[in-house]
């Protein structure tokens with residue numbers, strides 16, 4: 497059944513998901529705060545800052561008016577970086593109160609909030625009142641926008657404690673090249689999604705330094721061990737970390753040149769300065785901020801996250817990457833399962 501869907505956020509992922517939902521037969525309106533971007537999407541079907549050379553469906557409509565996008569929508573998909581999520585959620589909440597609407601909320605944000613360490617669904621559940629929404633579903637998994645744009649095979653997870661809502665999201669997004677699985681472990685899906693970006697920066701950095709396949713495999717595997725440790729400490733199902741929103745997303749992000757996090761790490765490994773890397777990317781590098789939040793959270797909870805800690809020292813205290821690697825390798829020898 498065709499649904500009316502509002503997509504909030506017209507960056508790389510929001511715009512490609514909006515396009516795919518349109519091609520799935522839904523009535524989609526894409527909201528962006530940027531007038532020039534909206535005009536170019538509506539008139540030329542292009543969004544070159546985020547998806548160079550990709551031509552969007554002529555049926556996809558964009559607007560800078562969030563109320564117009566949301567009016568009549570029974571589903572709202574939020575694809576805003578963690579840093580801007582609360583601002584957008586608060587605005588959406590006001591609009592939903594005015595419109596007396598109660599849509600299903602789906603989000604695809606991958607990060608943890610600075611200082612509070614909250615997951616995106618926790619932030620959304622605080623800022624969108626229960627009377628203004630149905631359940632909150634997390635869409636996560638190995639899914640670079642660039643691959644989805646060209647209809648490459650992709651499989652992701654729709655996670656929600658209310659499994660019927662997860663199934664609703666599964667139906668909306670699934671098609672011949674985009675396969676959605678359900679999961680009821682929101683905590684695991686969101687920790688996997690946020691923390692893999694840290695390890696992807698590390699994987700990029702060691703490749704930028706000239707290390708090879710063994711080093712990358714070691715980093716990914718031990719990275720997964722610490723992602724699981726933190727997630728499980730907060731109640732996640734350990735099985736989720738061997739699923740799409742765990743190892744799946746970790747592998748794609750830590751091995752792909754399409755990953756902004758991997759690319760940022762690679763440039764750091766080659767000696768570039770962090771501020772220049774952020775400025776030149778022009779798109780969000782969630783892992784830079786998640787490293788700080790996860791490092792602080794792991795210390796608070798007394799969970800061992802040596803790779804995250806090493807990266808924190810590099811990103812926030814200016815430690816040399818080679819020194820950080822030596823310190824990681826020189827730690828006391830231990831069991832793999834601790």
Ligand SMILES: NC(=O)c1ccc[n+]([C@@H]2O[C@H](COP(=O)([O-])OP(=O)(O)OC[C@H]3O[C@@H](n4cnc5c(N)ncnc54)[C@H](O)[C@@H]3O)[C@@H](O)[C@H]2O)c1
Pocket residue numbers: 505506507508509510511528529530546575576577578579580581583584604605606607639640641642778779780782
């Ligand atoms: N790009 C991908 O392939 C991909 C895939 C899966 C998940 N994600 C996740 O989706 C989220 C968005 O990523 P992206 O790649 O689309 O980012 P992006 O940097 O490409 O675009 C972000 C968009 O959000 C808008 N935005 C940011 N703050 C805002 C605010 N306060 N108010 C209004 N608009 C705001 C920007 O203007 C921009 O249009 C991130 O958490 C990312 O980790 C991205």
Ligand SMILES: O=P(O)(O)OC[C@H](O)CO
Pocket residue numbers: 606637638639640641693696745748749754755756757758780781782
């Ligand atoms: O480009 P990245 O590093 O933000 O990764 C995008 C997605 O999270 C991959 O699943």
